[in-house]
Amino acid sequence: MSAPQDAPPGWAVIASSSRPGKYYYLNKATGATQWEYPTQAAAAAAAAAAAGPAQPAAAKVRASHLLVKHRDSRRPSSWKESVITRSKEEALDLIRYYQKEITEGRATLATLATTESDCSSASRGGDLGFFGPGDMQQAFEVATYKLSVGEISDPIFTDSGIHLIQRTA
Structure with missing residues:
Protein backbone atom coordinates (compact mmCIF):
# COMPACT_ATOMS: atom_id res chain seq x y z
CA MET A 1 0.00 0.00 0.00
CA SER A 2 1.51 3.31 -0.98
CA ALA A 3 1.21 6.37 1.22
CA PRO A 4 -1.86 8.50 0.57
CA GLN A 5 -1.00 11.87 -0.92
CA ASP A 6 -2.65 13.86 1.84
CA ALA A 7 -4.89 13.65 4.87
CA PRO A 8 -7.85 15.87 5.70
CA PRO A 9 -7.15 19.01 7.75
CA GLY A 10 -6.36 18.12 11.36
CA TRP A 11 -5.13 14.62 10.44
CA ALA A 12 -1.70 13.16 9.67
CA VAL A 13 -0.71 10.06 7.74
CA ILE A 14 1.68 7.83 9.72
CA ALA A 15 3.66 4.82 8.50
CA SER A 16 2.94 1.79 10.68
CA SER A 17 5.98 0.46 12.52
CA SER A 18 4.35 -2.93 13.09
CA ARG A 19 2.95 -3.38 9.57
CA PRO A 20 5.50 -2.47 6.89
CA GLY A 21 3.96 -0.70 3.94
CA LYS A 22 0.75 0.13 5.81
CA TYR A 23 -0.32 3.61 6.90
CA TYR A 24 -2.79 4.87 9.47
CA TYR A 25 -4.37 8.23 10.23
CA LEU A 26 -3.70 10.31 13.36
CA ASN A 27 -6.18 12.90 14.57
CA LYS A 28 -3.79 15.66 15.67
CA ALA A 29 -6.29 17.22 18.08
CA THR A 30 -7.41 14.09 19.94
CA GLY A 31 -4.56 11.63 19.34
CA ALA A 32 -7.05 9.06 18.04
CA THR A 33 -5.79 6.75 15.31
CA GLN A 34 -7.53 4.67 12.69
CA TRP A 35 -6.66 2.63 9.64
CA GLU A 36 -9.49 3.95 7.47
CA TYR A 37 -9.37 7.30 5.68
CA PRO A 38 -11.18 9.81 7.95
CA THR A 39 -14.76 10.54 6.98
CA GLN A 40 -15.90 14.08 6.30
CA ALA A 41 -17.57 14.14 9.74
CA ALA A 42 -14.37 12.95 11.45
CA ALA A 43 -12.34 15.55 9.57
CA ALA A 44 -14.79 18.28 10.62
CA ALA A 45 -14.62 17.10 14.25
CA ALA A 46 -10.81 17.18 14.12
CA ALA A 47 -10.86 20.70 12.74
CA ALA A 48 -13.29 21.80 15.48
CA ALA A 49 -11.14 20.14 18.16
CA ALA A 50 -8.04 21.85 16.80
CA ALA A 51 -9.84 25.20 17.07
CA GLY A 52 -10.28 24.58 20.80
CA PRO A 53 -13.18 23.65 23.02
CA ALA A 54 -16.31 25.76 22.93
CA GLN A 55 -16.73 25.14 26.66
CA PRO A 56 -14.47 23.92 29.46
CA ALA A 57 -13.12 20.39 29.01
CA ALA A 58 -14.80 17.61 30.94
CA ALA A 59 -13.15 16.49 34.13
CA LYS A 60 -10.64 13.69 34.05
CA VAL A 61 -11.76 10.15 34.71
CA ARG A 62 -9.91 7.06 35.88
CA ALA A 63 -10.36 3.59 34.45
CA SER A 64 -8.95 0.12 34.36
CA HIS A 65 -9.25 -2.22 31.43
CA LEU A 66 -8.62 -5.70 30.17
CA LEU A 67 -7.34 -5.73 26.57
CA VAL A 68 -7.38 -8.71 24.25
CA LYS A 69 -5.43 -8.09 21.06
CA HIS A 70 -5.86 -9.94 17.78
CA ARG A 71 -3.77 -10.29 14.65
CA ASP A 72 -5.40 -7.19 13.11
CA SER A 73 -4.65 -5.00 16.14
CA ARG A 74 -2.46 -1.95 15.61
CA ARG A 75 0.44 -3.66 17.44
CA PRO A 76 -0.25 -7.42 17.46
CA SER A 77 2.17 -8.23 20.28
CA SER A 78 2.18 -7.91 24.06
CA TRP A 79 4.11 -8.63 27.22
CA LYS A 80 2.58 -12.13 27.04
CA GLU A 81 3.14 -12.95 23.37
CA SER A 82 5.66 -11.57 20.90
CA VAL A 83 3.31 -12.29 17.99
CA ILE A 84 -0.45 -12.47 18.48
CA THR A 85 -2.12 -14.68 15.90
CA ARG A 86 -5.70 -15.00 17.22
CA SER A 87 -8.51 -13.72 15.02
CA LYS A 88 -10.77 -10.83 15.96
CA GLU A 89 -13.57 -13.35 16.53
CA GLU A 90 -11.38 -15.39 18.89
CA ALA A 91 -10.46 -12.21 20.79
CA LEU A 92 -14.15 -11.32 21.13
CA ASP A 93 -14.90 -14.83 22.44
CA LEU A 94 -12.17 -14.39 25.08
CA ILE A 95 -13.48 -10.96 26.11
CA ARG A 96 -17.02 -12.35 26.41
CA TYR A 97 -15.70 -15.23 28.54
CA TYR A 98 -13.89 -12.77 30.85
CA GLN A 99 -17.00 -10.59 30.99
CA LYS A 100 -19.07 -13.60 32.09
CA GLU A 101 -16.50 -14.52 34.75
CA ILE A 102 -16.77 -10.98 36.14
CA THR A 103 -20.56 -10.63 35.96
CA GLU A 104 -21.05 -14.03 37.62
CA GLY A 105 -18.69 -13.06 40.45
CA ARG A 106 -15.93 -15.61 39.81
CA ALA A 107 -13.31 -12.92 39.13
CA THR A 108 -12.78 -9.17 39.10
CA LEU A 109 -11.59 -7.13 36.18
CA ALA A 110 -8.41 -6.25 38.11
CA THR A 111 -7.50 -9.89 38.82
CA LEU A 112 -8.18 -10.99 35.24
CA ALA A 113 -6.32 -7.99 33.81
CA THR A 114 -3.24 -8.93 35.84
CA THR A 115 -2.91 -12.31 34.12
CA GLU A 116 -4.90 -12.01 30.90
CA SER A 117 -4.63 -8.46 29.54
CA ASP A 118 -2.40 -7.82 26.51
CA CYS A 119 -1.67 -4.30 27.82
CA SER A 120 1.34 -3.41 29.94
CA SER A 121 -1.16 -2.00 32.47
CA ALA A 122 -1.67 -5.65 33.50
CA SER A 123 1.07 -5.14 36.10
CA ARG A 124 -1.26 -2.57 37.74
CA GLY A 125 -4.43 -4.66 37.50
CA GLY A 126 -5.32 -2.84 34.28
CA ASP A 127 -5.25 0.62 35.92
CA LEU A 128 -4.69 3.37 33.36
CA GLY A 129 -4.72 6.22 35.85
CA PHE A 130 -6.52 9.50 35.23
CA PHE A 131 -7.08 10.78 31.70
CA GLY A 132 -9.08 13.49 30.03
CA PRO A 133 -10.69 14.18 26.70
CA GLY A 134 -8.37 13.41 23.80
CA ASP A 135 -5.99 11.23 25.81
CA MET A 136 -7.37 7.87 24.62
CA GLN A 137 -8.70 6.43 21.38
CA GLN A 138 -12.15 7.87 20.75
CA ALA A 139 -14.20 4.67 21.19
CA PHE A 140 -12.40 3.93 24.47
CA GLU A 141 -12.87 7.46 25.75
CA VAL A 142 -16.55 7.68 24.80
CA ALA A 143 -17.29 4.35 26.49
CA GLY A 161 -7.94 -4.63 20.21
CA ILE A 162 -11.04 -5.40 22.28
CA HIS A 163 -11.45 -4.02 25.80
CA LEU A 164 -13.54 -4.41 28.90
CA ILE A 165 -13.40 -1.08 30.73
CA GLN A 166 -14.20 -0.36 34.36
CA ARG A 167 -14.51 3.26 35.38
CA THR A 168 -12.88 3.70 38.77
CA ALA A 169 -13.19 7.48 39.33
Whole structure:
Protein backbone atom coordinates (compact mmCIF):
# COMPACT_ATOMS: atom_id res chain seq x y z
CA MET A 1 0.00 0.00 0.00
CA SER A 2 1.51 3.31 -0.98
CA ALA A 3 1.21 6.37 1.22
CA PRO A 4 -1.86 8.50 0.57
CA GLN A 5 -1.00 11.87 -0.92
CA ASP A 6 -2.65 13.86 1.84
CA ALA A 7 -4.89 13.65 4.87
CA PRO A 8 -7.85 15.87 5.70
CA PRO A 9 -7.15 19.01 7.75
CA GLY A 10 -6.36 18.12 11.36
CA TRP A 11 -5.13 14.62 10.44
CA ALA A 12 -1.70 13.16 9.67
CA VAL A 13 -0.71 10.06 7.74
CA ILE A 14 1.68 7.83 9.72
CA ALA A 15 3.66 4.82 8.50
CA SER A 16 2.94 1.79 10.68
CA SER A 17 5.98 0.46 12.52
CA SER A 18 4.35 -2.93 13.09
CA ARG A 19 2.95 -3.38 9.57
CA PRO A 20 5.50 -2.47 6.89
CA GLY A 21 3.96 -0.70 3.94
CA LYS A 22 0.75 0.13 5.81
CA TYR A 23 -0.32 3.61 6.90
CA TYR A 24 -2.79 4.87 9.47
CA TYR A 25 -4.37 8.23 10.23
CA LEU A 26 -3.70 10.31 13.36
CA ASN A 27 -6.18 12.90 14.57
CA LYS A 28 -3.79 15.66 15.67
CA ALA A 29 -6.29 17.22 18.08
CA THR A 30 -7.41 14.09 19.94
CA GLY A 31 -4.56 11.63 19.34
CA ALA A 32 -7.05 9.06 18.04
CA THR A 33 -5.79 6.75 15.31
CA GLN A 34 -7.53 4.67 12.69
CA TRP A 35 -6.66 2.63 9.64
CA GLU A 36 -9.49 3.95 7.47
CA TYR A 37 -9.37 7.30 5.68
CA PRO A 38 -11.18 9.81 7.95
CA THR A 39 -14.76 10.54 6.98
CA GLN A 40 -15.90 14.08 6.30
CA ALA A 41 -17.57 14.14 9.74
CA ALA A 42 -14.37 12.95 11.45
CA ALA A 43 -12.34 15.55 9.57
CA ALA A 44 -14.79 18.28 10.62
CA ALA A 45 -14.62 17.10 14.25
CA ALA A 46 -10.81 17.18 14.12
CA ALA A 47 -10.86 20.70 12.74
CA ALA A 48 -13.29 21.80 15.48
CA ALA A 49 -11.14 20.14 18.16
CA ALA A 50 -8.04 21.85 16.80
CA ALA A 51 -9.84 25.20 17.07
CA GLY A 52 -10.28 24.58 20.80
CA PRO A 53 -13.18 23.65 23.02
CA ALA A 54 -16.31 25.76 22.93
CA GLN A 55 -16.73 25.14 26.66
CA PRO A 56 -14.47 23.92 29.46
CA ALA A 57 -13.12 20.39 29.01
CA ALA A 58 -14.80 17.61 30.94
CA ALA A 59 -13.15 16.49 34.13
CA LYS A 60 -10.64 13.69 34.05
CA VAL A 61 -11.76 10.15 34.71
CA ARG A 62 -9.91 7.06 35.88
CA ALA A 63 -10.36 3.59 34.45
CA SER A 64 -8.95 0.12 34.36
CA HIS A 65 -9.25 -2.22 31.43
CA LEU A 66 -8.62 -5.70 30.17
CA LEU A 67 -7.34 -5.73 26.57
CA VAL A 68 -7.38 -8.71 24.25
CA LYS A 69 -5.43 -8.09 21.06
CA HIS A 70 -5.86 -9.94 17.78
CA ARG A 71 -3.77 -10.29 14.65
CA ASP A 72 -5.40 -7.19 13.11
CA SER A 73 -4.65 -5.00 16.14
CA ARG A 74 -2.46 -1.95 15.61
CA ARG A 75 0.44 -3.66 17.44
CA PRO A 76 -0.25 -7.42 17.46
CA SER A 77 2.17 -8.23 20.28
CA SER A 78 2.18 -7.91 24.06
CA TRP A 79 4.11 -8.63 27.22
CA LYS A 80 2.58 -12.13 27.04
CA GLU A 81 3.14 -12.95 23.37
CA SER A 82 5.66 -11.57 20.90
CA VAL A 83 3.31 -12.29 17.99
CA ILE A 84 -0.45 -12.47 18.48
CA THR A 85 -2.12 -14.68 15.90
CA ARG A 86 -5.70 -15.00 17.22
CA SER A 87 -8.51 -13.72 15.02
CA LYS A 88 -10.77 -10.83 15.96
CA GLU A 89 -13.57 -13.35 16.53
CA GLU A 90 -11.38 -15.39 18.89
CA ALA A 91 -10.46 -12.21 20.79
CA LEU A 92 -14.15 -11.32 21.13
CA ASP A 93 -14.90 -14.83 22.44
CA LEU A 94 -12.17 -14.39 25.08
CA ILE A 95 -13.48 -10.96 26.11
CA ARG A 96 -17.02 -12.35 26.41
CA TYR A 97 -15.70 -15.23 28.54
CA TYR A 98 -13.89 -12.77 30.85
CA GLN A 99 -17.00 -10.59 30.99
CA LYS A 100 -19.07 -13.60 32.09
CA GLU A 101 -16.50 -14.52 34.75
CA ILE A 102 -16.77 -10.98 36.14
CA THR A 103 -20.56 -10.63 35.96
CA GLU A 104 -21.05 -14.03 37.62
CA GLY A 105 -18.69 -13.06 40.45
CA ARG A 106 -15.93 -15.61 39.81
CA ALA A 107 -13.31 -12.92 39.13
CA THR A 108 -12.78 -9.17 39.10
CA LEU A 109 -11.59 -7.13 36.18
CA ALA A 110 -8.41 -6.25 38.11
CA THR A 111 -7.50 -9.89 38.82
CA LEU A 112 -8.18 -10.99 35.24
CA ALA A 113 -6.32 -7.99 33.81
CA THR A 114 -3.24 -8.93 35.84
CA THR A 115 -2.91 -12.31 34.12
CA GLU A 116 -4.90 -12.01 30.90
CA SER A 117 -4.63 -8.46 29.54
CA ASP A 118 -2.40 -7.82 26.51
CA CYS A 119 -1.67 -4.30 27.82
CA SER A 120 1.34 -3.41 29.94
CA SER A 121 -1.16 -2.00 32.47
CA ALA A 122 -1.67 -5.65 33.50
CA SER A 123 1.07 -5.14 36.10
CA ARG A 124 -1.26 -2.57 37.74
CA GLY A 125 -4.43 -4.66 37.50
CA GLY A 126 -5.32 -2.84 34.28
CA ASP A 127 -5.25 0.62 35.92
CA LEU A 128 -4.69 3.37 33.36
CA GLY A 129 -4.72 6.22 35.85
CA PHE A 130 -6.52 9.50 35.23
CA PHE A 131 -7.08 10.78 31.70
CA GLY A 132 -9.08 13.49 30.03
CA PRO A 133 -10.69 14.18 26.70
CA GLY A 134 -8.37 13.41 23.80
CA ASP A 135 -5.99 11.23 25.81
CA MET A 136 -7.37 7.87 24.62
CA GLN A 137 -8.70 6.43 21.38
CA GLN A 138 -12.15 7.87 20.75
CA ALA A 139 -14.20 4.67 21.19
CA PHE A 140 -12.40 3.93 24.47
CA GLU A 141 -12.87 7.46 25.75
CA VAL A 142 -16.55 7.68 24.80
CA ALA A 143 -17.29 4.35 26.49
CA THR A 144 -15.43 5.34 29.66
CA TYR A 145 -17.21 8.67 30.05
CA LYS A 146 -20.60 6.93 29.66
CA LEU A 147 -19.88 4.56 32.55
CA SER A 148 -20.74 5.23 36.17
CA VAL A 149 -17.96 4.72 38.70
CA GLY A 150 -17.64 0.97 39.30
CA GLU A 151 -19.53 0.02 36.13
CA ILE A 152 -17.96 -2.26 33.52
CA SER A 153 -18.51 -1.81 29.79
CA ASP A 154 -19.55 -4.31 27.20
CA PRO A 155 -16.76 -5.17 24.72
CA ILE A 156 -15.26 -2.02 23.19
CA PHE A 157 -13.42 -2.21 19.86
CA THR A 158 -10.43 0.05 19.13
CA ASP A 159 -7.41 -0.15 16.86
CA SER A 160 -5.56 -1.68 19.84
CA GLY A 161 -7.94 -4.63 20.21
CA ILE A 162 -11.04 -5.40 22.28
CA HIS A 163 -11.45 -4.02 25.80
CA LEU A 164 -13.54 -4.41 28.90
CA ILE A 165 -13.40 -1.08 30.73
CA GLN A 166 -14.20 -0.36 34.36
CA ARG A 167 -14.51 3.26 35.38
CA THR A 168 -12.88 3.70 38.77
CA ALA A 169 -13.19 7.48 39.33
